[in-house]
Amino acid sequence: MSNAVDDWFMQEVLPLEGELERFLQRHWSDGFEVRDLRQEVFSRLYKAASNGLPRNTRALMYSTARHLIIDLIRRKRVVSIETVMDFESWDVSSDEAGPFDTVSARQELTMLRTALETLPRRTRDIVHMRRIQGLSQRETARALGVSEPTVERHVSQGVRLLADALGRLGVDRGQQRLKSKRKGRSHER
Incomplete structure (x- = not known):
């Protein structure tokens, strides 16, 4: 099995190295980390292939790179709206979201950005610092x-x-959950 994985890696993965590096450079802000990210993607691909060779190496590579970047962003807990919007432009094959979901999410994010700009300045600054910058x-x-209760x-x-x-x-994302929670409270009284 190891020889088959080694052969697959040399024939299918290594020729995509330049493509992967360009992708990572476009989508990761710290250029000094790109080589480390590339190696991590290669490591994950090799490990995944040891359980069975993939049918579409390129799609698996992009999906792995995308998930790695998302994991790193989550760990940093500082996500700009531009970074999130940029995820939508990634041209990779994925089984996750269909075209309708992608367009819908992009529209909702644009509406959220517009709504954020309409908030009173102090409120907008505080929401931005807490929810977007992660402070x-x-x-x-x-x-x-200001005081912490003021921030809250x-x-x-x-x-x-x-x-x-x-x-x-x-956009009613979460509204149904909120309404049902309120109804539950009114029944408790």
């Missing part, structure tokens, strides 16, 4: 020179205003 409540309060109040207000704005635009 803690204490870090946000310290950076803006602005985040709560901002999220509510964003949900209302998106609801008026027809």
